[in-house]
Amino acid sequence: MATPAASQRPPQPPPQPSRGRPLRARTAWSGALIGVGIASFVDETVFHQLLHWHHFYDRSTPGVALVSDGLFHAFGWFAVVIGLVLVADLRHRAALVPRALVGGILAGTGAFQLYDGTVQHKLMGLHQIRYHVDLVPYDLTWNVLAVVFIGAGAGLLLGAARSPNSASGATS
Amino acid sequence: MHQQQDGRLALLAAGLALSGAVAYVLAASRLRRRGDRWSPLRDLSFTAGAAGLVAAALVAPPGGPFTAHMAQHLATGMAAPLLLVLGRPVTLALRSLPAGGHRALLAVLRSRPIGVLTRVPVAALLDVGGLWLLYRGPLFAAAHERPWLAALVQVHVFAAGLLFTSVVCALDPLPRRPGTVARSAALVGAGAAHAVLAKLLYAAPPPGTGFGAPDLAAAAELMYYGGDLVEIALAAVVGLRWYAASGRRLARERRRGARAEPPASASYGQ
Structure with a gap:
């Protein structure tokens, strides 16, 4: 009784794994993580290391700004790694949008x-974008x-939410 | 006299690290002879970690005194623990020890102190909290005058770094398996505390010490960016472990789906 059932299966293609359900929200969140990571990476390399516009620590920074900066600094590196892993997983599930x-x-x-430019630089008084120039x-x-x-x-994001079938994995 | 005692303690530390590496390689080769698979990359990682410890104990890094101290701390507290943990030493010990040793190690792993120490917040607090005590309290100045205290501080930095790295990576079988979110939060929190401490050191030396400003600045930047490198590596370990687990989950779902899904014709037969 078991064998006929098994012999019926071959003509059917195996359950198609590469047509996953598009996971829009998860894709958007992994993108946001990568975005935060990129912004913090650009801030660190371009403005701190290459241009030397930002100061490593300008000694007048209040504690709360230092903590906020440290938290975002640590989170930025973590976010870019985890965001990339999430994208890899979404591709694996063919659910990437x-x-x-x-x-x-x-x-x-x-x-x-925006958070860096308004809250951290202006409200909390972390280091400024550049020194000895007109900041405006x-x-x-x-x-x-x-x-x-x-x-x-x-x-x-709105466009992605409106279009119904925009999932694509390894194949387009 | 301090110098001599320092030298002897350093030799002892180097000897311990070296014998750890030898024991690891012997155990791994025994496993392979038995037919078990054990990636040579793990041997490489563990021996590199041990070599890092030996180098940190014996070689005086270049730069000012505080910068040199910081380089040693980065090596013993962050880089070496990561390399050692990637070698999965506890797994190797559990697999290669004879029955008696295996049981003893399991008993230790299941003991109450290990259960408390391997809680995520405890491990994070021991690691970063210890650093804050060292650099923002009078401990650093006190250790400067007493070699035994300095050695104790080094041992704590290494042990706490090893504990924190093991808990965040969760590669070896720990008494409790903390979830990805808790380990990620601990990593980001510890990374932030480390970065803030580095910036504070840039502005002010540990109380009771008088390092020069350039030395202090170089040490603080080394701590900041060196800490970043290890944090990225730790994040990659956490992320890749999650990716692998998610892939296994997906494969299981597909297998279950393939089994549960009736053939297309079956519904017509009912």
Whole structure:
């Protein structure tokens, strides 16, 4: 009795694993993690290490800003690694939504940059973007760019939420 | 006299690290002769960690006195523990020890002190809390004058680093298996505390000491960026372990799905 059932199976393709259910929200969150990581990486390498605009620690920073900065610094490295692992897992499940990923990355980058530029630099008084110059154009560029990133990311995320079948894994 | 005692303690530490590496390689080769699979990468990682400990004990790193001290601390408290833990020494010991030793090790692993120490917050607090006591309290200045206290501090830095790394990586069988979220939170929290401490050291030396400003700045940046490197490596271990577990879950779901799903014609037969 068992054998006929087994012999019926071959004509049917094995349960297709590469057509996963698109996991939009998870894709967007992994993108956001990568975005926060990218923003904190760019901040560290470009502005601290290459340009030397930011100070490592300008000695006037209050404790709360130092803690906030340290937390985001540690979280940034962690976020980029975990975000990439999540993307790998979504691809493995063929549940990645490319548009949601890009949207998440842009929104995450923008959100962190805006937080850095407003709360950390201005409200908490962490190191400034640059020293011995008029700060207004720097602050404006920094924060306007952040808002643009968030807007573009939000647009892509909305688009991904509207289009019904946008999951794609290893195959397009 | 201090110098001499320092030298003897350093030799002892180097000897212990070296014998640990020899024991590891002997146990691993015994496992392989028996036919078990044991990746040579684990041997490589463990022996590299032991070599790092030997180097930290015997070689005086370049730079100012505080920078040199910081390089030693990074090696003994972060880099070496990570390399040792990647070698899964407890797993190896459990597999290669004779029955009596195996039982004894299991008893130790299941004992109450180990159960408390391997709780995520306890391990994190011992590791980073110890650092804060050392650099923001009078401990550093006190250890500067007493070699035995300095040696004790080094042992604590290594042991706490090893404990924290084992708990975050969760590669060896620990009494409790903390979840990915708890281990991730501990990693980010400890990384943040480490970064904040590095920045504070940049501005002010440990109480009771008078290191030069350039030495202090170099040491603080070494601590900050060196800590980052190890944190990224730890995050990669946590992430890849989660990825592997998620892949196994997916494979299980597919197998179950393939079994539960009736053939297409079956529904018509009912």
